[in-house]
Structure formats: C-alpha cells, structure tokens
Amino acid sequence: MDNNRSSDSSSPLLPNHDPKIHSGPCSTPTSLVLTTLVAVLGSYVFGSAIGYSSPTQSGIMRDLDLGLAQYSIFGSVLTIGAMIGAVVSGRIADYAGRRAAMGFSQLFCIFGWLAITFSKLASWLYVGRLFIGCGIGLLSYAVPIYVAEITPKNLRGAFTALHQLMICCGMSLTYLIGAYANWRILALVGTVPCLVQLLCLPFIPDSPRWLAKVGRLKESDSALQRLRGKNADVYQEATEIRDYTEAFQKQTEASIIGLFQMQYLKSLTVGVGLMILQQFGGINGIVFYANSIFISAGFSESIGTVAMVAVKIPMTTLGVLLMDKSGRRSLLLVSAVGTCLGCFLAALSFALQDFHQWNKVSPIMALVGVLVYMGSYSIGMGAIPWVIMSEIFPINVKGSAGSLVTLVSWLCSWIVSYAFNFLMSWSSSGTFFMFSSICAFTVLFVAKLVPETKGRTLEEIQASLSSYSSKR
Known part of the structure; x- marks a missing residue:
C-alpha cells in the first residue's frame, strides 16, 4: 500500500496547478448531477421496499391464504434483513468501494423481488423480503456516504438529502402503483430501478476519498477532476484529501x-x-x-x-x-x-x-x-x-x-x-x-x-x- 502511494504521488493533475483556472466550477457539473442521480436510484429502491407491504396486504393474504400473524412476519422481516445488511455495510464499502457496495445491494434486491414475484408459499415471501432487507441495509449506508464524498462542500447537504427525497418518492410511487397493480406485478416493477442502477454503476467514478484511502491516488485525482468538471482546478481539494487521508492512514x-x-x-x-x-x-x-x-x-x-x-x-x-x-x-x-x-x-x-x-x-x-x-x-x-x-x-x-x-x-x-x-x-x-x-x-x-x-x-x-x- 505504501509503495503504491509513493509511486502514485506524481499524479499529473497536481503539478499542473494553474491559479488562473477557477478554483471551483461556477455551476454544478453535469457529470456530478448524473453520478448523484445514479447513486440515489438506490434510495428509490429503499423507499419502494418500505412502501411495498402496505398496498399489497389484502392481495397477498387472499392469494396465499395467509393469516395476519404470517403477514406481520412478512412485513417485519425486512427490518431483520436490513440489520444484517447494516452490520456488513461499512466493511463492504471500505474494502470493495462505495460503488461496489451499491452493486452488491442491488443483486440482493433483485433476487428478493423475483422471489416474491414467483412465490407460491409463505416461506419464499419471507426469503424474498429478507434479501431485500439485506440490500436496503447496505444501501442505507452506501448511498449517503458515496454522495457526501463526491460532492463539494457548498452542495453536499442538498445532494446528500436527495437520499431521503428519493426514499419518499419510492414509497409514494409504490403506494400509487399498488393501488392498481397486482402484488406480483408490483414486485416485478420493483426490479426495474435495481437493474437500471446496476447497469449504470460501471459508468460513474468511485469516490475520490475512498480511492485515496486505498492508495490509488492517480485514480482519485482523475475521479475528482471528472466530478468537478474538466475546466475546474482541483489542486487544493485533491491535496487536502491526500494529506488528510495519509495522516489517518497512520x-x-x-x-x-x-x-x-x-x-x-x-x-x-x-x-x-x-x-x-x-x-x-x-x-x-x-x-x-x-x-x-x-x-x-x-x-x-x-x-x-x-x-x-x-x-x-x-x-x-x-x-x-x-x-x-x-x-x-x-x-x-x-x-x-x-x-x-x-x-x-x-x-x-x-x-x-x-x-x-x-x-x-x-x-x-x-x-x-x-x-x-x-x-x-x-x-x-x-x-x-x-x-x-x-x-x-x-x-x-x-x-x-x-x-x-x-x-x-x-x-x-x-x-x-x-x-x-x-x-x-x-x-x-x-x-x-x-x-x-x-x-x-x-x-x-x-x-x-x-x-x-x-x-x-x-x-x-x-x-x-x-x-x-x-x-x-
């Protein structure tokens, strides 16, 4: 790790610092907006998972002949799964990266939604709900951390708060669709934002701060430049991230x-x-x-x-x-x-x-x-x-x-x-x-x-x- 850090310290972005270039973008870069929107798709999944059990209660209980106690288990097992996901969320996000953690979470959610869609027994409902819970437990940590780490200080609060706004939108839209759609269709619809985020993740940069933490300093500087815009001077921010990270790596x-x-x-x-x-x-x-x-x-x-x-x-x-x-x-x-x-x-x-x-x-x-x-x-x-x-x-x-x-x-x-x-x-x-x-x-x-x-x-x-x- 130390060898990699010293060899990467000659990042081309830092020596070419030109004080004539503006020190921050005058407007929000399109790349930052698109990257954040991809990330908060995970928040939408979070909201749709929470909202799913309300409009589907009567249909699931009727079609699978469940009692109220059985349906209560179905509703509450989401929280159990989320606790499991929460326990490992930090480690996965630290070792594999914030972007990879979001990808893992969507794999869990897709499996969970499909298990509910095709379930014939209550046990498969529970398994599906548990897997979705594990997924949103990961998302509830990875999304706000990632967004906070990629945004500049003057936008960080609003951009990170989009996490809660998209949870709200996910819940509300699930209530609305659930009023008209069968519970199996609603579960299948739940896989759509999961697949969209999974397909988009390879096209967004990883967190510059996480890249610096694992010693990939050239990639950290490149990711920061991409997020701030090609004409932005990232010298000061990149140096601050580098110095702070190296101090804490000790x-x-x-x-x-x-x-x-x-x-x-x-x-x-x-x-x-x-x-x-x-x-x-x-x-x-x-x-x-x-x-x-x-x-x-x-x-x-x-x-x-x-x-x-x-x-x-x-x-x-x-x-x-x-x-x-x-x-x-x-x-x-x-x-x-x-x-x-x-x-x-x-x-x-x-x-x-x-x-x-x-x-x-x-x-x-x-x-x-x-x-x-x-x-x-x-x-x-x-x-x-x-x-x-x-x-x-x-x-x-x-x-x-x-x-x-x-x-x-x-x-x-x-x-x-x-x-x-x-x-x-x-x-x-x-x-x-x-x-x-x-x-x-x-x-x-x-x-x-x-x-x-x-x-x-x-x-x-x-x-x-x-x-x-x-x-x-």
Missing part, C-alpha cells in the same frame, strides 16, 4: 469496539444519538400504522393517507433546497420543534376523546397533528441525521462507524414498529405524549451537541470533532 482501522475511544467520542455520540432520537420520535409507528391512527381518531383513513403523501413530498423537497442555505443545525432544530408540536396535538386529540370532550374537533386535531409531524419530520429529521452521519467520521473509522450507526437505526426502527400497536392499546394519548417528550429532548440534544457542518469540507469537520474529543 492510524489503524478501528473495529466497532475500537470506536469507543475518547477521540471519536463526540462523533459517535452525535451520529448514534441522532439515529436513536429520529426513530424513537415515532416515525415508523406513524408511517406504518397511519390508517389505524386515523381510524382510532375518528377520521377518514383515505383522506388522511392522501394528505400525508401531499405534505411529505413537498416538505422533503423544501428540506433539500434549504439544506445548504439555512444549515443542518438550524433546520434540525425547526424540524424537532415541529415534530414535538405535532405529537402533542395528536396526543391532545386522543386525550379529549378519552374525556369525551370536543368530539367534533378532536379528529381534525389528530389529522393536523399528524400532518404537522410529517411535514416537520420531512424537512429535517428525515434526511439530516443521514447527512451528518456521512460527514462526521474520519476515513479510518468510517466503515465501522457507519455500520454501527446504520445498525442502531434499523434496530430502533424495529423496536418502534413492533411496539407501536401495543403502546396504542395501552394508551393512544400516552403514546403520543411519549413521542412528543422524546422530540422535545431532541431539541436539547441538537442545541447542545450537534455541530454545524454547512460550508465545511469533510476533512475540516472531522478534524474539529477529533480535536474536541481529545480535549475532553
């Missing part, structure tokens, strides 16, 4: 256990903490069981679901547009306050029902509460924890740290989605008051611990966090 690769050191303390606290608070704020309980929430509140489930989709996509888009203008931290604070208010309104509506007060108003209050929650979550809490996760970890621990953070996210997702119905049976108002309290704590957590990463290079962010932890 440290050993950290295992998940090795992450629990003082120098990584703040990065780990921020990354893991945001994922726990994102999930325990109730998102998967509300998304997975929105229909039952509206029924319990005495509101039309069809109108409520349409209203949720109508709010979610525009607010996610707004979050993408604001990411690099307002900053991550301020957007997170607004989002967390909004989710707290939304859950409080929903809790209040259920409490009024329990006391038989304002019976005509409480269903509307529940709808408003859920819509405020979904809109607020979509503008910040949905995307930003993944953006920050992709920014804060040094290159020598990024694989292990990313695996841990992604695993925690999926584990918390499973806990909330499994426990939600039991909590609602215990107390609907109590459930939402609990979510509201967690969202209120999120406001404090963001205000005290989460750094602003807007307008800073990955190297600057990671160096500042490491120096903060070393002073503790």
Whole structure:
C-alpha cells in the first residue's frame, strides 16, 4: 500500500496547478448531477421496499391464504434483513468501494423481488423480503456516504438529502402503483430501478476519498477532476484529501469496539444519538400504522393517507433546497420543534376523546397533528441525521462507524414498529405524549451537541470533532 502511494504521488493533475483556472466550477457539473442521480436510484429502491407491504396486504393474504400473524412476519422481516445488511455495510464499502457496495445491494434486491414475484408459499415471501432487507441495509449506508464524498462542500447537504427525497418518492410511487397493480406485478416493477442502477454503476467514478484511502491516488485525482468538471482546478481539494487521508492512514482501522475511544467520542455520540432520537420520535409507528391512527381518531383513513403523501413530498423537497442555505443545525432544530408540536396535538386529540370532550374537533386535531409531524419530520429529521452521519467520521473509522450507526437505526426502527400497536392499546394519548417528550429532548440534544457542518469540507469537520474529543 505504501509503495503504491509513493509511486502514485506524481499524479499529473497536481503539478499542473494553474491559479488562473477557477478554483471551483461556477455551476454544478453535469457529470456530478448524473453520478448523484445514479447513486440515489438506490434510495428509490429503499423507499419502494418500505412502501411495498402496505398496498399489497389484502392481495397477498387472499392469494396465499395467509393469516395476519404470517403477514406481520412478512412485513417485519425486512427490518431483520436490513440489520444484517447494516452490520456488513461499512466493511463492504471500505474494502470493495462505495460503488461496489451499491452493486452488491442491488443483486440482493433483485433476487428478493423475483422471489416474491414467483412465490407460491409463505416461506419464499419471507426469503424474498429478507434479501431485500439485506440490500436496503447496505444501501442505507452506501448511498449517503458515496454522495457526501463526491460532492463539494457548498452542495453536499442538498445532494446528500436527495437520499431521503428519493426514499419518499419510492414509497409514494409504490403506494400509487399498488393501488392498481397486482402484488406480483408490483414486485416485478420493483426490479426495474435495481437493474437500471446496476447497469449504470460501471459508468460513474468511485469516490475520490475512498480511492485515496486505498492508495490509488492517480485514480482519485482523475475521479475528482471528472466530478468537478474538466475546466475546474482541483489542486487544493485533491491535496487536502491526500494529506488528510495519509495522516489517518497512520492510524489503524478501528473495529466497532475500537470506536469507543475518547477521540471519536463526540462523533459517535452525535451520529448514534441522532439515529436513536429520529426513530424513537415515532416515525415508523406513524408511517406504518397511519390508517389505524386515523381510524382510532375518528377520521377518514383515505383522506388522511392522501394528505400525508401531499405534505411529505413537498416538505422533503423544501428540506433539500434549504439544506445548504439555512444549515443542518438550524433546520434540525425547526424540524424537532415541529415534530414535538405535532405529537402533542395528536396526543391532545386522543386525550379529549378519552374525556369525551370536543368530539367534533378532536379528529381534525389528530389529522393536523399528524400532518404537522410529517411535514416537520420531512424537512429535517428525515434526511439530516443521514447527512451528518456521512460527514462526521474520519476515513479510518468510517466503515465501522457507519455500520454501527446504520445498525442502531434499523434496530430502533424495529423496536418502534413492533411496539407501536401495543403502546396504542395501552394508551393512544400516552403514546403520543411519549413521542412528543422524546422530540422535545431532541431539541436539547441538537442545541447542545450537534455541530454545524454547512460550508465545511469533510476533512475540516472531522478534524474539529477529533480535536474536541481529545480535549475532553
């Protein structure tokens, strides 16, 4: 590795630095836009996998003669597979590359969709869903990490937030197609974005930072030049990536256990903490069981679901547009306050029902509460924890740290989605008051611990966090 690095240090791009050439592209290069669009096709697959179980429930249960318990297994096994994929995601992305990790994930997803399409028994449904889960567990790490590593600092937030926007689009389009198509056809349609990304991956560059990490410095510089545009001067950025990577290469690769050191303390606290608070704020309980929430509140489930989709996509888009203008931290604070208010309104509506007060108003209050929650979550809490996760970890621990953070996210997702119905049976108002309290704590957590990463290079962010932890 060291020999390769020294032999590659004479990259032709660096000595030919000309200060007359502009130091960054005036507009976003087409190659960067196309490369990002190929990457976030994986996010669309992620969303379609999550959305698949809702519109297909009655058709699958009828055609394969499944009971509710069997279908619940089918729905939840996706999360189990995602946890398995999360455990190995960092290692695969570190050793084979971010691009290869996306390719592996799509092979898992294609097999899973085909297994569901042609299944005659419940066991094949479970196998297919498990494989799709493994695939999206890989994608949930590889896509935001790759996009963050290929984009310049002034665009990184918005481009990385496209991950969440495409998840939202995947879910919404799957709901729409599922309303008209048979569940087997819907599963077959699910293979299309997988195949498109798989076919496009050989034509996009690998991450310049990953290439530098494995000692392929000439390829790193070439990839960076391709992503920034042929007329851009990449000298400063390439030198910064090279120097930073070489400094961290002197440290050993950290295992998940090795992450629990003082120098990584703040990065780990921020990354893991945001994922726990994102999930325990109730998102998967509300998304997975929105229909039952509206029924319990005495509101039309069809109108409520349409209203949720109508709010979610525009607010996610707004979050993408604001990411690099307002900053991550301020957007997170607004989002967390909004989710707290939304859950409080929903809790209040259920409490009024329990006391038989304002019976005509409480269903509307529940709808408003859920819509405020979904809109607020979509503008910040949905995307930003993944953006920050992709920014804060040094290159020598990024694989292990990313695996841990992604695993925690999926584990918390499973806990909330499994426990939600039991909590609602215990107390609907109590459930939402609990979510509201967690969202209120999120406001404090963001205000005290989460750094602003807007307008800073990955190297600057990671160096500042490491120096903060070393002073503790």
